[in-house]
Amino acid sequence: GENVEQHPSTLSVQEGDSAVIKCTYSDSASNYFPWYKQELGKRPQLIIDIRSNVGEKKDQRIAVTLNKTAKHFSLHITETQPEDSAVYFCAARILDQFYFGTGTSLTVIP
Amino acid sequence: GAVVSQHPSRVICKSGTSVKIECRSLDFQATTMFWYRQFPKKSLMLMATSNEGSKATYEQGVEKDKFLINHASLTLSTLTVTSAHPEDSSFYICSATPWTGNRRDNEQFFGPGTRLTVL
Numbered sequence: 001g002e003n004v005e006q007h008p009s010t011l012s013v014q015e016g017d018s019a020v021i022k023c024t025y026s027d028s029a030s031n032y033f034p035w036y037k038q039e040l041g042k043r044p045q046l047i048i049d050i051r052s053n054v055g056e057k058k059d060q061r062i063a064v065t066l067n068k069t070a071k072h073f074s075l076h077i078t079e080t081q082p083e084d085s086a087v088y089f090c091a092a093r094i095l096d097q098f099y100f101g102t103g104t105s106l107t108v109i110p
Numbered sequence: 111g112a113v114v115s116q117h118p119s120r121v122i123c124k125s126g127t128s129v130k131i132e133c134r135s136l137d138f139q140a141t142t143m144f145w146y147r148q149f150p151k152k153s154l155m156l157m158a159t160s161n162e163g164s165k166a167t168y169e170q171g172v173e174k175d176k177f178l179i180n181h182a183s184l185t186l187s188t189l190t191v192t193s194a195h196p197e198d199s200s201f202y203i204c205s206a207t208p209w210t211g212n213r214r215d216n217e218q219f220f221g222p223g224t225r226l227t228v229l
Contacts, residue, residue, distance in 0.1 A: 001156070001169065005219060034217070043203060043220040044154070089153060096142055096207070102153045 002027045006101025021104045023090035026071040032093040080108045116221035126177040131189045131224045133204030135215045139184040140206035160187040194228045
């Protein structure tokens with residue numbers, strides 16, 4: 001199956017600063033890349049996604065970029081707030097299956 | 111958005127018993143559902159793809175006789191952990207992707223998860 005790597009595993013930022021999380025994938029057939037936010041003990045929630053025919057997508061403070069040639073995609077959160085603290089997962093979809101990165105625990109320090 | 115439910119949310123059982131977990135799509139049909147396992151502070155590991163009306167497709171390293179999957183209808187998939195042991199203790203999450211006409215929507219919707227503890 002697909003192999004998705006995610007970095008960093010933990011990230012601490014001061015409130016108001018930006019946070020960037022990066023993922024790489026191995027299979028060029030992957031065509032859909034969602035990002036999920038998961039709070040402790042809860043289900044993952046989709047926060048933004050990007051399809052393989054798009055290079056960048058933005059939704060308010062959140063943006064995702066995709067480089068198909070290099071097979072990597074990144075999540076950017078600007079003006080971080082304490083409620084952004086959570087674990088973030090990237091994923092890549094190939095055919096019907098979703099494969100997840102290892103997660104990034106983001107802490108926003110007030 | 112679409113809603114996926116899971117039952118039970120939490121189960122504690124003795125070693126050697128079997129546990130069934132249900133995953134339901136409440137407001138859409140799902141010909142395919144997915145089962146994941148998540149260890150504390152770890153990522154979601156895809157265990158198997160549940161296909162309505164046919165056998166599930168298991169990921170490498172997942173024992174199909176240990177984790178029985180049945181997808182009997184377009185809105186229900188079940189995962190049965192047979193002869194559970196303490197090492198099976200984990201957070202199990204299902205997800206489903208809506209089928210819209212002749213095109214499957216990209217977005218997947220997760221159930222709330224089931225915390226299994228095997229004593």
